[in-house]
Amino acid sequence: xxxxxxxxxxxxxxxxxxxxxxxxxxxxxxxxxxxxxxxxxxxxxxxxxxxxxxxxxxxxxxxxxxxxxxxxxxxxxxxxxxxxxxxxxxxxxxxxxxxxxxxxxxxxxxxxxxxxxxxxxxxxxxxxxxxxxxxxxxxxxxxxxxxxxxxxxxxxxxxxxxxxxxxxxxxxxxxxxxxxxxxxxxxxxxxxxxxxxxxxxxxxxxxxxxxxxxxxxxxxxxxxxxxxxxxxxxxxxxxxxxxxxxxxxxxxx
Numbered sequence: 001x002x003x004x005x006x007x008x009x010x011x012x013x014x015x016x017x018x019x020x021x022x023x024x025x026x027x028x029x030x031x032x033x034x035x036x037x038x039x040x041x042x043x044x045x046x047x048x049x050x051x052x053x054x055x056x057x058x059x060x061x062x063x064x065x066x067x068x069x070x071x072x073x074x075x076x077x078x079x080x081x082x083x084x085x086x087x088x089x090x091x092x093x094x095x096x097x098x099x100x101x102x103x104x105x106x107x108x109x110x111x112x113x114x115x116x117x118x119x120x121x122x123x124x125x126x127x128x129x130x131x132x133x134x135x136x137x138x139x140x141x142x143x144x145x146x147x148x149x150x151x152x153x154x155x156x157x158x159x160x161x162x163x164x165x166x167x168x169x170x171x172x173x174x175x176x177x178x179x180x181x182x183x184x185x186x187x188x189x190x191x192x193x194x195x196x197x198x199x200x201x202x203x204x205x206x207x208x209x210x211x212x213x214x215x216x217x218x219x220x221x222x223x224x225x226x227x228x229x230x231x232x233x234x235x236x237x238x239x240x241x242x243x244x245x246x247x248x249x250x251x252x253x
Contacts, residue, residue, distance in 0.1 A: 009199030
């Protein structure tokens with residue numbers, strides 16, 4: 001499966017502006033042969049805590065954009081949105097949406113809100129994991145701060161070929177981001193796509209450093225701090241090969 005990860009800046013709390021900027025980038029990814037296109041965490045509004053302003057219903061414009069792009073381009077698109085999925089809930093959830101070409105919609109709610117920034121005061125924590133087979137590749141979903149919780153990745157390893165991690169990860173902790181992404185690939189012998197945003201939002205600078213890593217922990221392609229598209233071919237056979245030649249998972253207690 002060919003995957004495209006779009007490292008972009010995000011117009012703060014301006015979904016329509018972000019849709020307009022992303023549409024040609026998605027078309028370019030489709031033209032490059034991508035079957036799954038990954039967008040950053042909170043791709044349409046940035047990592048805002050003003051949920052009264054930005055939260056959307058499950059059929060809101062940010063989900064509709066993903067669904068429509070997937071249908072129009074005939075591929076899969078994913079990105080996280082502030083979704084008010086429970087009408088009576090006090091807060092929305094930071095929800096990663098996977099939209100498919102046939103109208104499929106899969107959802108993963110961020111399990112670990114970033115308490116250091118007060119996310120837990122504005123967003124509900126998710127409880128479930130998400131693993132789905134997309135274009136023959138078993139994909140598991142995570143969002144930003146989830147990356148620090150290795151046990152969640154371990155629990156899904158045996159049924160995962162590819163971990164997708166979307167983020168708004170601050171530049172000042174960029175070494176943590178890069179190190180943890182490679183660690184998750186190495187310890188679980190799986191592909192990892194780590195997609196971060198760039199630019200500034202809400203007074204925070206984001207450093208990018210997005211990358212695609214193979215099951216041996218080798219960086220296949222990486223970005224710096226510029227807007228760019230990362231492309232790679234994700235092969236589930238590489239996962240099986242790594243786990244057969246060096247059977248770490250068999251020794252995991």
